């Protein structure tokens with residue numbers, strides 16, 4: 273990459289963040305008002321290009337948020353993906369993503385737990401107000417450990433918000449997702465809690481993860497949603513048929529596909545002999561990552577590789593390009609611990625593939641049955657409400 277350009281982008285953002293801090297009078301409220309004024313007319317799916325990077329708008333009107341077309345999932349840097357580079361290397365990679373125009377970074381309280389928020393907060397502190405660091409509440413965490421229960425009650429969400437603000441080193445959370453439905457707290461109550469936090473300037477926008485179309489409607493009616501974050505990639509396309517994508521389109525809500533490479537599988541570096549760190553990787557618990565399933569599903573990766581071979585694309589770029597092409601209000605958040613993979617993934621935006629080719633790819637993949645469920649029974653119980 274062009275070093276001068278990267279240094280100047282990084283320097284510019286840091287200076288902008290510092291000036292923003294110096295001018296702050298009542299920081300949170302001012303920023304919310306500025307964002308609302310600037311984006312009131314914005315529409316889900318508006319796009320623009322700047323310095324070769326595509327930006328997309330998630331959500332509509334006051335809920336709108338403009339971010340880079342590809343975001344960055346921070347989770348795997350120190351949680352659930354086996355390899356964890358040291359802290360300094362993680363921060364260097366996150367800064368490299370900023371240099372390359374990424375403005376959406378995703379974390380959650382449950383990642384670590386807490387450790388991933390601390391890492392992302394430290395890494396992005398120099399860019400406060402210039403990039404969007406989104407986080408998620410919902411999974412109950414007590415004394416730094418997940419209990420396996422959900423708690424989106426008013427008092428807990430408010431406490432989690434205060435604690436996340438400190439770990440993330442922010443005055444306001446750009447987008448706060450509910451990270452799994454809580455059967456004991458009606459979604460309307462959660463929406464009311466978030467409305468209050470938005471009025472107070474502690475949160476700017478909100479979203480939901482892995483919920484039904486009906487839940488989206490009920491939540492959106494109380495407090496407009498910016499984005500739904502659910503699993504979506506060529507091996508898991510439920511949101512196309514369960515009404516979620518249709519509802520997002522109708523209501524003007526953005527969509528953020530998580531695990532867009534199917535937890536690395538579509539990158540082509542995983543085979544039946546891959547050993548996952550049982551202490552820091554949930555893939556060994558997933559039916560789709562058992563050796564027999566991996567062996568069977570490798571046929572799917574082969575289709576992506578064949579598609580990419582004649583177009584100069586890797587299988588990761590094919591997987592991400594297919595998602596980006598679907599609709600302009602989608603922003604995938606691939607994660608990586610490697611600069612080379614970051615560069616490769618961001619390069620996806622430079623390919624221009626005809627609609628008919630994407631459709632042919634989709635049909636070729638759909639012709640191969642996927643072996644193994646994405647979640648085990650316990651994990652599945654937490655989705656879809």
Ligand SMILES: NC(=O)c1ccc[n+]([C@@H]2O[C@H](COP(=O)([O-])OP(=O)(O)OC[C@H]3O[C@@H](n4cnc5c(N)ncnc54)[C@H](OP(=O)(O)O)[C@@H]3O)[C@@H](O)[C@H]2O)c1
Pocket residue numbers: 344345346347348353355378379451481501502529530531532533534535536537538539540541588605606607608609610613614616617
């Ligand atoms: N809302 C939710 O419930 C939920 C659930 C899961 C995840 N998420 C979010 O989604 C983000 C991404 O999800 P994820 O980490 O599960 O899955 P992912 O992005 O589909 O895959 C990440 C894996 O892919 C590998 N990878 C990345 N680029 C690659 C490339 N070009 N070639 C080969 N391998 C590549 C990474 O390994 P290397 O480190 O070797 O590159 C990493 O192990 C997370 O960070 C998190 O923010 C949300």
